Amino acid sequence: ARFVRPRIDPDLLDRRRFWRAMSRITESHLEQLEAALFPRLVHALSEVGPPLSRQASDDPRVPVLAVDVPAFATYARTSTTGDRGRGNGGDSGDRLAGLGVVVTLDGAVPLVSDVYWHREDSRRDSPGDTFTALVRRLADRHRSLTAQRPDDWGDQGSDDSRDRGDAPTGKDGITVVVDAGQSSQPGAGSFAGLHVVASLPPGDHPELLAVPASRRRAVDPARFPGVTAYDTRIRVAGVDRRAVALHSRLLHDAQARGLAQDLASATRRLDELAAALRQGTQRLPRERVLAEIARITRFRWVDRVLSTTLTGTEPADLRLRWSVDESARARLAQEVFGRQLLVTDHDDWSVADVLTAYRARYRIEGTLRHWGGPVIGSPSTGWRWDDHRIAVHSYVRILATTVTHLMRQSAQREGLDLSVRELFDRLSGIEETELRYRSTGGRPRTRRILAERDADQERLFDLFGLARYAPDP
Known part of the structure; x- marks a missing residue:
């Protein structure tokens, strides 16, 4: 508590006040927050440095990805009887929310997000066009925020294409990451001109399974230890695509x-x-x-x-x-074991970039799970999760994920390649011990000291400037 200044009145953290505060944040407020944070995120990313896989490249721009988390969270009602737990329009069922995020290729740092609901009467989506509509919304929003930047960070295609309002088609445009469950989509087209990185079941192409291990090459021993790849081309739904057949020892x-x-x-x-x-x-x-x-x-x-x-x-x-x-x-x-098959239209990317893009979704999903379970109940009986409160709560989780991934990316640049869970385990191990000495006539004396730290904790201690929070020696 001594770290927080000014001190927060505990009554302000009452869940009823928080529930009411969520209602005061409108959809317009969320858009303003996102727009205000975007340039600060760009600045933070520029301070971290160019992408790891592109440090030797003449192009400093940061590629971005559009990823979808279909089962983001189920917002459950706590009341199962009567009308008190009903949502909008008399809907009393639980709410399964999906989440679309534009993230950086390096570090999977969220930049733009959009939440949607798996309901036929949803005002945001319909079952038939959920993923395609999601990608279009994310691309439009990111292009709008990028156009406000004075520099060309993350430039999405030519100025002419932005003036016409067309979807970006340049080689540094948004790349859609598609999982195996949507494997039919990358062969059908290019998501309104955007690039695609998708996974396919390896069994669909047995000729790649027959390729001997001697023809695979190490991807990046430092970033992807034990991962080898065979880079080739195949036909997917009648379309010629670059294919990367991967094998991971882990x-x-x-x-x-x-x-x-x-x-x-x-x-x-x-x-x-x-x-x-x-x-x-x-x-x-x-x-x-x-x-x-x-x-x-x-x-x-x-x-x-x-x-x-x-x-x-x-x-x-x-x-x-x-x-x-x-x-x-x-x-x-x-x-079968250790095999993955990725296809893409990115002929200019390294295999490491393709694999990084594919794994971005799982990094995002894992961090979101870290900040909240797959099922989120209402704070109290009779309260309900409507569309608006779900959007606000989801944005709070996205903010936490953004900060977390910036921290993880900073640690990775210092040679500490840790998952989010490993990062927080190391940080939580930096403990403070409070020593209280019995009174000898005056007030009891208290002294605070930091516990011993291992090598990784010492590096994180210096990286994040934790000395400013440490007790006086």
């Missing part, structure tokens, strides 16, 4: 461990089921036993390596046997 090992854990769980439960059938303690019809086997083996990839045989027709005669196909397991390790 992802390979994680998927192998996941399969081993799922397989151990499934075989243990199958052993228990087989023993129950032999002993006659499980007298179920054959259909029920088959359904139970399917439930036990439902884990990802387990059905490809685990085979089961159920003999008998009557409950007393049913017997279960299972076996693990080690050759199928080896094929998974060879052809």
Whole structure:
């Protein structure tokens, strides 16, 4: 509390006051806040330095990405009876919100954001054009804010295209990041002239799976340790695209461990089921036993390596046997584990840039989860999350994410490549100890000292200037 000046009256932090304060922030206020913060963000990014992958380039401009977080958060009502928990228009259901963000390629720092709702009666979107409309809104908003800048940071195409109001088409325009769930979209076009980085299921192109490891090259040992890539071209939905077939050793090992854990769980439960059938303690019809086997083996990839045989027709005669196909397991390790397939129309980008763009969505999503769970309840029974309050609350989370990613980017430039969670774990480990000495006749004496710090904490301590908050020695 001694860090906060002036001191905040606890009554001002009452949730009822905060709920009312949210209502006083209008949509126009949110737009003004975003516009006012944009040049300050640009200045902060320029102080950090040029993108890591472009430090040797003559082009200092920062490429930007449009990413979509479809399941951003579910805003749940706390009242399930009556009309007190109803939202706008009598809608009493929970509100699933999506979020679109324009972020920098380097550091995934949010610049422009827009929230939408998965409802047919939403005033912001309809199910048929959610993603396309989202991209257009984000591109228009970012182009409008960029045009107000006196310099050419993040310049989106030519001056003529901005004057005409056309979508930017220059090589440094906004790049749309598309996940595998939307893999049909990059082949259909270019999102109103914007660039695209998309992922495709590697199994859709078995010829790339057959490429030997010797033809893959390391992407960037410092930024992406254990990641190798094969850069080529393929046809996607009739369109010639650049393709990057990636293999990550970390992802390979994680998927192998996941399969081993799922397989151990499934075989243990199958052993228990087989023993129950032999002993006659499980007298179920054959259909029920088959359904139970399917439930036990439902884990990802387990059905490809685990085979089961159920003999008998009557409950007393049913017997279960299972076996693990080690050759199928080896094929998974060879052809699937650690594999990713990215396609893009960015022929001028390095493989590291393409991979950075693809991972931006997961960085954003992970940080947003860090600042709030996937389900957010109303502060009190009878209060409701309407469209307006969701927009305000979402913007607060975006501000927190922006600050967090600027901090992470600064730490990365100092050689500390930490995730958001790792960064905050290191910072929270910088602790202050309060020593209280018993009175010997006067007032008790109190002394504050900092606990010992490891090498990473010492570097973060200096980087963020935490000495100004430290107690006097």
